[in-house]
Amino acid sequence: MSLSKDEIERFSRQILLPELATKGQVNLRKSSCLVVGAGGLGSPAALYLAAAGVGRLGILDYDVVEASNLQRQIIHSQQSVGLSKAESAQESIHRLTSFCECIAHTVVLDSTNAIEIISKYDVIVDATDNVATRYLLNDACVLLDKVLVSGSALRLEGQLTVYHYKGGPCYRCLFPTPPPPETVTNCSDGGVLGAVTGIIGCFQALEAIKLLAGMEPAYAQKLLLLDAFSGAIRVVKLRPKNANCAVCGDNPSITQLIDYVQFCGASATDKSVTQHVLNPSERISAIAYKEILKRGDAHILLDVRDKNQFNIAQLPNAVNIPWSALPRQLGQVLDLVGMPDKSGTLETAETAALASSSGVGQKVPVFVLCRLGNDSQLAVKLLKASGVEQVWDIEGGLYAWSDGVDSSFPKY
Numbered sequence: 001m002s003l004s005k006d007e008i009e010r011f012s013r014q015i016l017l018p019e020l021a022t023k024g025q026v027n028l029r030k031s032s033c034l035v036v037g038a039g040g041l042g043s044p045a046a047l048y049l050a051a052a053g054v055g056r057l058g059i060l061d062y063d064v065v066e067a068s069n070l071q072r073q074i075i076h077s078q079q080s081v082g083l084s085k086a087e088s089a090q091e092s093i094h095r096l097t098s099f100c101e102c103i104a105h106t107v108v109l110d111s112t113n114a115i116e117i118i119s120k121y122d123v124i125v126d127a128t129d130n131v132a133t134r135y136l137l138n139d140a141c142v143l144l145d146k147v148l149v150s151g152s153a154l155r156l157e158g159q160l161t162v163y164h165y166k167g168g169p170c171y172r173c174l175f176p177t178p179p180p181p182e183t184v185t186n187c188s189d190g191g192v193l194g195a196v197t198g199i200i201g202c203f204q205a206l207e208a209i210k211l212l213a214g215m216e217p218a219y220a221q222k223l224l225l226l227d228a229f230s231g232a233i234r235v236v237k238l239r240p241k242n243a244n245c246a247v248c249g250d251n252p253s254i255t256q257l258i259d260y261v262q263f264c265g266a267s268a269t270d271k272s273v274t275q276h277v278l279n280p281s282e283r284i285s286a287i288a289y290k291e292i293l294k295r296g297d298a299h300i301l302l303d304v305r306d307k308n309q310f311n312i313a314q315l316p317n318a319v320n321i322p323w324s325a326l327p328r329q330l331g332q333v334l335d336l337v338g339m340p341d342k343s344g345t346l347e348t349a350e351t352a353a354l355a356s357s358s359g360v361g362q363k364v365p366v367f368v369l370c371r372l373g374n375d376s377q378l379a380v381k382l383l384k385a386s387g388v389e390q391v392w393d394i395e396g397g398l399y400a401w402s403d404g405v406d407s408s409f410p411k412y
C-alpha cells in the first residue's frame with residue numbers, strides 16, 4: 001500500500017490532494033481502464049488517464065489516422081497519418097510515461113470480441129461515435145457489471161454521463177430503442193470543434209480517474225450538457241434505473257450480446273460509405289464525367305451539398321442547390337434544363353411531375369454531385385420523379401473525383 005520514491009515525485013501534485021492522497025494513487029496504479037475509440041474524445045481521455053498513473057490502459061480503435069482527425073485527435077500527430085490509431089496512441093503514451101502499461105487493440109469492437117476484451121478492465125470509457133457501438137458497450141458493461149463513462153460531442157455541443165454505477169440507470173434504461181438511422185449525424189457530416197471534444201474527453205478522464213481511485217463520480221444518474229457557443233454547462237438529473245430495462249431490469253430479455261448493427265439499422269464503424277439507391281444505368285463515373293467536361297458537352301452540374309460545404313471547394317460551373325432545399329427549388333432546376341415550369345411555384349416532386357410532361361422540353365442533361373455520392377442519388381430519384389429524364393448521378397461524388405480524376409481536389 002505504499003508508493004515508490006519515483007511515484008511520489010511523479011504524482012506529487014495530485015497526491016497532495018486529500019481527496020486522492022497516497023491511497024488513491026495506489027488504487028490508480030492497481031487499476032485498469034479501457035478507452036474505446038482513439039478519436040476526438042478518446043485522445044484527451046487516454047492522455048489524462050495515463051498521465052494520472054492508471055496502471056494498465058487499453059486503447060481500442062479499428063481505424064487509421066487521417067489528416068482530418070488531427071484538428072481534435074491530439075494524441076496523434078502528422079507523422080501518424082495512415083497508421084493504426086490504437087498503435088499511434090500507444091506510442092504517444094509510451095513517450096509520455098513509463099508508469100502506465102498501454103495495450104493497443106486494433107479491432108472493430110463487436111459482439112464476438114467485446115466480452116473477452118472488456119472483462120480485462122475495471123472501468124470502460126465510451127469515446128466512440130456511433131449508436132451500434134453505444135448499445136454494444138452498454139450491454140457488455142451491464143453483463144460484466146462494469147461502470148461505463150460515456151461521452152459524445154458534435155458541432156458545438158457535448159454530453160457526458162456515467163452509466164450503470166451502483167444501481168443507477170444504463171443507456172438502455174434511458175433509450176430503450178435506437179433512433180432512426182437517418183436522424184443520426186456524425187462529425188464527418190456535421191463537423192465539431194476540437195476543444196469541444198477536448199472538454200468532454202477530459203471530463204470522461206476525470207470521472208474514470210475518480211472511479212479508479214476509489215472516489216465517487218459526479219455524473220452517475222446525471223447528464224452534463226455543454227453548449228460551447230454560449231459557454232454554458234447544464235446538469236440534468238436522469239431517470240433512475242428502469243425496472244423493465246431489457247438488459248439491467250428485473251427480468252432482462254438480453255442475457256448475451258446481440259447483433260447491434262441489425263438492432264440499430266446502422267453501421268458500427270461510422271465510415272461514410274456510398275449506399276446504392278440507383279441502377280448502374282442511372283450513374284456515371286467521375287472519369288466519364290471528366291470526358292464530358294473535356295468534350296465541352298452542354299449540361300448542368302448540380303451540386304447538392306449544403307452551402308457551407310459547397311463554399312469549402314467546388315467544381316467549375318457547378319450550380320448549388322442543397323439536397324434539403326431541392327424539393328422546394330425544383331422549379332429552378334426545370335428552368336435550368338429548359339423545361340417550362342407550368343405550375344408557377346413548384347412545391348413537391350408530385351406537383352413538378354404533374355406540371356412537366358416527362359422530359360418534354362429538356363434541353364440539357366443534368367449530372368448530380370455531392371461529397372460521397374449518397375444525397376446525389378436521392379436527388380436523381382427526386383428529379384426523375386419530377387419528369388427530368390436525362391439525369392445521372394456522379395458515382396462516389398467528390399471523393400471519387402479526388403481519387404480518380406484530380407488529386408488536388410480536397411477530400412474533407
Ligand SMILES: Nc1ncnc2c1ncn2[C@@H]1O[C@H](COP(=O)(O)OP(=O)(O)OP(=O)(O)O)[C@@H](O)[C@H]1O
Binds near residue numbers: 036073109270
Ligand atoms: N466498434 C468500434 N470499434 C473500434 N473503434 C470504433 C468503433 N466505433 C467507433 N470507433 C472509433 O471511435 C473513434 C471515434 O472518433 P471520432 O468521433 O473523433 O470520429 P472519427 O471517425 O475519427 O472522425 P470522422 O468522423 O471525422 O472521420 C473513431 O476513431 C472510430 O474508429
